[in-house]
Amino acid sequence: MRYLSTRGNAPAQSFCDILLGGLAPDGGLYLPESYPQITRAELDAWRSLSYAELAFAILSKFVDDIPPADLKAICDKTYTAAVYCNARPGDDAAEITPVHWLEPGRLGLLELSNGPTLAFKDMAMQLLGNLFEYVLEKRGEEINILGATSGDTGSAAEYAMRGKHGVRVFMLSPHGRMSAFQRAQMYSLQDANIYNIAVRGMFDEAQDIVKAVSNDHAFKAQYKIGAVNSINWGRVAAQIVYYFKGYFAATKSNDEQVAFCVPSGNFGNICAGHIARMMGLPVAKLILATNENDVLDEFFRTGVYRPRGTAETHTTSSPSMDISKASNFERFVFDLVGRDGAKVRELWAKVDAGTSFDISATPFFAKLSEFGFVSGRNDHAGRLATIRLAWEKYRTMIDTHTADGLKVALEQAPAGVPTLVLETALPAKFEETIREALNRAPERPAKLEGIEALPQRVEVMDPDVAAVKAFIVAHVGH
Ligand SMILES: Cc1ncc(COP(=O)(O)O)c(C=O)c1O
Numbered sequence: 001m002r003y004l005s006t007r008g009n010a011p012a013q014s015f016c017d018i019l020l021g022g023l024a025p026d027g028g029l030y031l032p033e034s035y036p037q038i039t040r041a042e043l044d045a046w047r048s049l050s051y052a053e054l055a056f057a058i059l060s061k062f063v064d065d066i067p068p069a070d071l072k073a074i075c076d077k078t079y080t081a082a083v084y085c086n087a088r089p090g091d092d093a094a095e096i097t098p099v100h101w102l103e104p105g106r107l108g109l110l111e112l113s114n115g116p117t118l119a120f121k122d123m124a125m126q127l128l129g130n131l132f133e134y135v136l137e138k139r140g141e142e143i144n145i146l147g148a149t150s151g152d153t154g155s156a157a158e159y160a161m162r163g164k165h166g167v168r169v170f171m172l173s174p175h176g177r178m179s180a181f182q183r184a185q186m187y188s189l190q191d192a193n194i195y196n197i198a199v200r201g202m203f204d205e206a207q208d209i210v211k212a213v214s215n216d217h218a219f220k221a222q223y224k225i226g227a228v229n230s231i232n233w234g235r236v237a238a239q240i241v242y243y244f245k246g247y248f249a250a251t252k253s254n255d256e257q258v259a260f261c262v263p264s265g266n267f268g269n270i271c272a273g274h275i276a277r278m279m280g281l282p283v284a285k286l287i288l289a290t291n292e293n294d295v296l297d298e299f300f301r302t303g304v305y306r307p308r309g310t311a312e313t314h315t316t317s318s319p320s321m322d323i324s325k326a327s328n329f330e331r332f333v334f335d336l337v338g339r340d341g342a343k344v345r346e347l348w349a350k351v352d353a354g355t356s357f358d359i360s361a362t363p364f365f366a367k368l369s370e371f372g373f374v375s376g377r378n379d380h381a382g383r384l385a386t387i388r389l390a391w392e393k394y395r396t397m398i399d400t401h402t403a404d405g406l407k408v409a410l411e412q413a414p415a416g417v418p419t420l421v422l423e424t425a426l427p428a429k430f431e432e433t434i435r436e437a438l439n440r441a442p443e444r445p446a447k448l449e450g451i452e453a454l455p456q457r458v459e460v461m462d463p464d465v466a467a468v469k470a471f472i473v474a475h476v477g478h
């Protein structure tokens with residue numbers, strides 16, 4: 001399997017090369033040259049697989065430069081009930097991503113947040129940590145990961161990479177904008193290979209710095225800069241697996257359809273759902289939910305993509321979705337425009353110049369419906385109301401991001417089709433808002449009790465590419 005850049009101006013590469021490289025050299029994102037098509041016989045055979053077996057079956061379609069026995073060993077080591085151990089009482093932890101039904105057979109939560117950092121990022125990041133370790137050891141190389149987080153990617157990456165040989169993590173986070181728990185999860189890590197940098201700005205500025213550093217090809221090569229954000233194809237590939245697993249859990253036969261509702265910000269999670277659907281998974285609808293930062297909802301309603309600057313980006317109670325420029329959206333648009341790299345370059349010249357594009361008067365807008373997306377948004381009042389509804393009606397405590405998903409799912413779920421809301425974090429990460437909604441604290445795993453009181457280690461700086469490069473140089477040496 002070879003991988004192409006969405007901007008059409010980079011050489012095709014193999015899986016392991018793009019795993020270490022992240023962003024394509026022309027500034028685009030990598031995608032497989034075509035999506036593998038799943039036969040009905042494969043779908044039937046996959047229904048009874050464990051999570052690790054299913055991950056191996058699906059990833060084998062995308063990875064042909066790791067020997068199958070090694071890839072299988074990596075999947076088996078990653079997807080264990082010991083690692084994903086935070087399922088709700090009564091839900092089957094052995095399933096890794098069990099479905100928690102709110103209305104049996106009709107509306108459920110796909111539990112993706114039972115890993116070590118209590119967010120869906122652990123599903124892919126634990127695999128990435130093991131893949132990095134494997135590939136770096138084979139090649140005798142090292143990697144310096146530069147990432148950006150709005151709250152969850154950072155801790156998931158740091159937990160997955162801490163102590164790993166040949167790996168350093170430099171993680172940029174928006175200063176003062178994450179929950180106290182999220183800050184503590186990252187900044188309390190004292191491992192020598194983990195560096196936290198809080199930038200005075202929003203996630204989008206941190207993400208722009210990651211891209212700017214990656215686009216400095218000489219610096220990237222000299223300092224072996226890699227990516228763990230969902231700009232890295234490995235993240236998206238690993239996220240495809242749980243759409244299949246959720247589908248099998250919600251249906252009895254492969255003649256049925258399922259709708260997925262995905263709380264969205266950087267478009268990485270729902271991009272994996274889009275690819276699962278392109279591979280042939282019977283997906284009735286992909287329901288995209290945003291918070292007050294509703295750039296993506298606006299696009300799916302109007303055809304206008306208008307990324308917003310810091311002044312227009314709200315700090316909300318679903319802070320991990322405080323994103324106004326969605327990296328992975330470029331992957332979807334590449335498919336929407338018929339995989340035409342020149343067209344993507346034309347559209348992203350506008351995005352990169354800080355303006356917008358409008359496809360409403362083009363044939364692409366009509367084509368949008370072929371991809372099965374619908375969308376909606378939520379705000380703080382709606383979030384509190386939905387957390388209360390889930391608690392009072394279903395006796396289920398949900399986090400603020402999942403609440404955005406549930407609110408939109410209740411509005412948009414297609415009739416007669418089971419709908420799964422992707423549970424992207426656990427309520428323990430957002431205690432302040434849970435208390436506001438329910439006047440009670442969420443439970444948290446015993447080993448995360450009192451985490452906010454631990455000593456913290458973080459460097460605060462302005463969102464400045466040169467300053468971040470200087471920090472990396474100072475800590476890596478030559
Ligand atoms: C808890 C949570 N929900 C939803 C999202 C949005 O996911 P994506 O950025 O893949 O759209 C994020 C961050 O990415 C998150 O951390």
Ligand SMILES: N[C@@H](CCOP(=O)(O)O)C(=O)O
Nearest residue numbers: 149150151152153229230320
């Ligand atoms: N919501 C994320 C930010 C987006 O990160 P990505 O790695 O999924 O692109 C976060 O919580 O950090």
